[in-house]
Amino acid sequence: MQHYHISKHSSFYAVGLSYKKADAEIRGHFSLDEEGKEKLLKQAKEEGIDGLLVISTCNRTELYGFAQHPFQLIKLLCTHSKGTIEEFEQVSYVYKNKEAISHLFKVGTGLDSQILGDFEIISQVKQSFISARKFDIANPFLERLCNAVIQSSKRIKNETEISSGATSVAFASVQYILSRVPNVSEKNILLFGTGKIGRNTCENLIKHTKNDHIVLINRTKDKAEKIAGKFNLIVKDYAELQTEIRKADILIVATGAQNPTVSKELIYSDKNLLVLDLSIPKNVDSNVEELDNVTLVHLDQLSRITDETLERRKTFIPKAEAINEEVKAEFIQWLETRKFAPTIKALKKKLKSMKDAEIDFQRKKINDFDEKQAEIISNRIIQKITTQFANHLKDNATTPEESIALIQKVFQLENNS
Template identity: 60%
Template sequence: MGSNHSKNQSFYCIGISYRKADAELRGHFSLSEDAIHNLILQAKNEEINSLAAISTCNRTEIYAFAESEDHLMQLLCAHSHGSMEELKNIVSVYKCEQAIDHLFKVGTGLDSQILGDFEIIGQLKKAFKQAKGLKMLNAYMERLINAVIQASKRIKTETNLSSGATSVSFASVQYILENYGRQSLDILLFGTGKIGRNTCENLVKHTSNKNITLINRTKDKAERVAGRFNLEVKDYAQLEVQIAQSDVLIVATGAQNPTVSKELIVTQRPLLILDLSIPKNVKENVRELDNVTLVHLDELSQITAQTMSDREVFIPQAKEIIDEIKADFQMWERSREFAPTMQALKFKLAILKDAEIKSNRTKFENFNQEQVDAISDRIIQKIAGHFANHLRKEDENTEETLDLLNKIFKLDSVAS
């Protein structure tokens, strides 16, 4: 399925995720927005006609029509910092039917490190929209992502798969609550990208801490976030001073290299550092300081294990919804495979109709061309409809039926 495209291209999904790669390795293959843009343009030049890519803290994946997975792996290596040797050990490759299944799982949060994480569907929407903007999204992939979005919406409204602790930002707040209770803490949030903003929101919502300070390299970004929650913002130049006054430092900077190291910490007071960045943005050397506890994203994800087991009871329900929507997609896919043959069949029947009318027109008195045309066209529609319904049945061998139709009606000779 999904392979009826030019030059024997099949639908693939290739990528790496937390399942086989730790945070550091995932960092090697993370793609910036510019990198994804350039990757899509290179694919376009190399005659791939449809490709979307996502890169989140837990996964980097490419969805595309290609002749081989190797082509997609080369594109990923060309635009990230990872090598082919590394990639071969950790890559997951899905093709055709498996790739469809995988995209449904990813988009509905069933494959997330934190089960039921609904942030991912927004990231997928954005990725496919970017592909469409660059004219790199064919009808097949557009229809598929719309089916995945529909499944995600229904799972969100019809099940409790996403109840309780979701996302890394919530997990970090859980960690603070479990280790410090509700005591008043000085919290410094360094980095106000998406994870930083979510963490901020969760901190305000779930802890009674009002002394939360934000620092970002570009101050106005931090001020926009702070304004929403009425929090304090400090200059980037004051990072060292602010760390010295904090009980908890949350790093969500999303830089390619560490932004916090041992040298920045000049305090003796106990300091908890939560690193929510991929690749890691806190240098391991902070562990050399007795007063510092460093916890990384991967460790935080384990904290939500309890919530996960509570959610697992909703997996069968979610899968039923996916199966239903996937069946609709597959019916569309099958219809699309036999659409050219149906067109040719209708065209052939119309030729037969015209020939019959022409040779019989003079044999009848008061011959009414309009009525004969209307009735004949309805008969043609009904005949074609019967064939189409037969082809849509799951248990029918579509190719055999199509071959038979081609033979009986000599459709190959028809210019449709």
């Protein structure tokens, strides 16, 4: 069971990098925004790649797809991101066929997340499949695989407590602020940008601090107003950013830009300012640390939560892995069946043409020939013969490739599988 062919010469690969070996800066180089993902999918389609998923979050960027060689996928990633092939080689991983399938199961079910049991990733997997379908680069293999991973994720969520207790980065941000800043409810808090973690942090801050004067600034004001209405925030114009930073005691940056949006030039530091950069790539220039009163904390530092919640979650890993193995086995079985489906189909077609010729011959030869009855009997025989062959191919004692070759030879079938 070495190859999962969609075409004769391609294998299924997972190529990518994650927080495990790549720091925030390197991950930033390979991060893809929506436009980048779309361009990559379009180019892959033009290059004849059949089936591709693109996942890019603050913790990882990965491509899953069919290629003759993994370098095809690596090249696509480096072309559409700011990363170089040299950088990629230092921190990356490449998995093939069965290992690539296992990796997607691990990632999609939160077992490979920076914070164990973080189920945010499964919505990224769903979204990446929707995009693949939109650009006509999704095939039945990918659809079935994504559905299997989603199914496993649901089961793990329902049957284990691997995601119990709060250990999200947003929660960690709030804990950090509460433990470092006295009288938070009276402080001026500014949220710059509408990134998801930033929004969640603000929502948690409102909940835990009763602070009712949090200011939100975003480049596009209508988006800011939509979010502000939901969380009861005050919206200010982008032009007022510098003024608002000067008033702030806490600045939370979640702009999702590809380059820093806040540098020391924007900050007038005559009082203490805590800056939380909740973005990948980093959106706050590290030069702000040169200012005496400024404390800069990045997402990566907040992600290192090793509290008892996390320790407790670890006890559910074996159960989660067992669920993954079970769902994955069903997927692999489907894959095996799919491998020989074209041969069975061709065999059926061949037997049917033999039957049609024979019935035609008998009709001319025999008076009162009961064609209807002959059809019923011969169709049933064909069904029984093809079922025998299908069962033989499913039997693990034989290698499907050899059996397929033999069936094709005996029945002179076109080698189109």
